[in-house]
Amino acid sequence: MVKKGEISGKTIYRLSIYHRCLRRLEENKIETVSSSTLAKAAGVNPAQLRKDLGYLGTLGTRGLGYQVLELSEAIREVLGRENLQPVILVGVGNLGAALLRYDGFKKEGFEVISAFDAVPETVVLRGIDVPVHDVDEMPDFVAKNKVKLAVLAVPAAQAQEVSNDLVDAGIQGILSFSPTVLQVPDSVTVNSVDLALELEQVSFFVKKDSQGNTSEPVQG
Numbered sequence: 097m098v099k100k101g102e103i104s105g106k107t108i109y110r111l112s113i114y115h116r117c118l119r120r121l122e123e124n125k126i127e128t129v130s131s132s133t134l135a136k137a138a139g140v141n142p143a144q145l146r147k148d149l150g151y152l153g154t155l156g157t158r159g160l161g162y163q164v165l166e167l168s169e170a171i172r173e174v175l176g177r178e179n180l181q182p183v184i185l186v187g188v189g190n191l192g193a194a195l196l197r198y199d200g201f202k203k204e205g206f207e208v209i210s211a212f213d214a215v216p217e218t219v220v221l222r223g224i225d226v227p228v229h230d231v232d233e234m235p236d237f238v239a240k241n242k243v244k245l246a247v248l249a250v251p252a253a254q255a256q257e258v259s260n261d262l263v264d265a266g267i268q269g270i271l272s273f274s275p276t277v278l279q280v281p282d283s284v285t286v287n288s289v290d291l292a293l294e295l296e297q298v299s300f301f302v303k304k305d306s307q308g309n310t311s312e313p314v315q316g
Contacts, residue, residue, distance in 0.1 A: 102151070107148050110145075112204075118167055127163065127164055149167070186248055196224050216229055256276070273288075
């Protein structure tokens with residue numbers, strides 16, 4: 097078993113992509129896959145894929161490729177997905193509610209077991225199946241259920257305070273949809289998703305293609 101810290105964050109990210117590709121192969125009853133085919137599906141070069149999979153030990157057979165099920169299970173073990181990992185969500189506004197309705201988490205090994213909001217009674221009216229509690233109950237819930245992962249979907253003004261509470265409660269990984277930079281200890285991992293920033297980048301390339309411009313600056 098690979099120890100935490102031996103693999104970089106970028107490698108973990110690519111392993112997650114490989115695992116998703118392998119799951120699709122499993123669903124289509126494909127038993128073996130070559131490194132070049134898997135690399136193409138994941139959007140990386142074969143050399144990078146072989147380097148990443150080297151962390152898993154000796155897998156695959158020259159000329160035959162990898163056993164899809166074997167490789168999928170090896171990656172799942174490294175990622176800690178043998179069982180569904182419990183996750184909480186804080187902030188059940190429009191975005192938070194949409195995330196709670198998303199059914200893709202379980203497919204990737206995660207289960208949102210509870211949500212927290214400052215006004216939980218209003219969330220019940222939205223038809224959310226996940227239990228929603230007052231945010232003040234969050235620390236005790238995290239400790240009691242040994243939750244290590246949280247999704248943060250609160251306004252930017254409250255994000256740092258809530259993240260502090262999450263860290264104090266024992267959360268070690270935060271997926272933040274709040275448009276602000278969070279300050280957390282080095283032992284805590286934060287991945288931020290700024291939807292406006294992502295849309296801005298997409299918009300730039302759409303504009304460039306539609307107008308036939310390049311990204312080079314205009315000379316005055």
